[in-house]
């Protein structure tokens with residue numbers, strides 16, 4: 001993939017019409033959560049947090065060693081992610097967090113008492129493997145992709161989920177997400 005186009009090169013009109021929202025860009029490793037999340041937050045002038053940065057070092061070392069995380073490994077991390085979202089909701093400026101959020105119960109932690117919505121990026125497994133193999137300097141080994149896919153509970157039937165294909169170029173994905181945010185402005189109050 002070529003360098004991700006900066007948002008200046010992407011036609012993003014009337015972003016000011018989008019009210020502050022709190023999005024978790026989710027999906028298995030390699031789907032493009034960071035690539036999309038960073039640029040989405042930049043385009044919307046919202047806060048951004050890389051969920052991976054909230055992992056304790058023990059989790060990073062475990063994944064780097066090719067060992068899948070367990071629920072027990074993830075609960076404290078998910079609570080830190082929730083805490084960040086809660087802080088941003090209180091500020092009220094809009095925010096984007098990247099977090100794999102593989103299971104429904106994980107998504108329930110992230111959205112607990114908060115108007116959190118999810119953007120699920122979907123990419124075919126063989127493309128994910130290729131991307132992870134080509135990626136350099138990242139702690140996540142491609143060998144963990146099968147466990148990521150096996151753990152994922154697809155949020156197909158869940159509410160408050162924006163679904164996008166991660167196969168298109170990042171700038172197109174960004175435009176599509178922003179279009180959905182502009183068209184579907186139903187606040188989440190459950």
Ligand SMILES: Nc1ncnc2c1ncn2[C@@H]1O[C@H](COP(=O)(O)OP(=O)(O)OP(=O)(O)O)[C@@H](O)[C@H]1O
Pocket residue numbers: 001027028029030031032033034035036052098100131132134135140166167168169170173
């Ligand atoms: N839409 C895209 N088209 C092609 N390549 C992409 C796209 N989005 C991301 N990539 C590439 O795929 C790799 C994974 O992207 P990225 O790190 O953003 O994914 P991620 O979901 O955050 O991964 P992880 O959860 O492992 O951190 C990177 O090398 C990135 O440049």
Ligand SMILES: O=C(O)[C@H](O)[C@@H](O)[C@H](O)[C@H](O)CO
Pocket residue numbers: 028029030052069074100101102140148
């Ligand atoms: O829940 C998990 O198993 C982990 O969070 C992984 O998803 C990593 O964060 C990420 O994918 C790094 O590549």
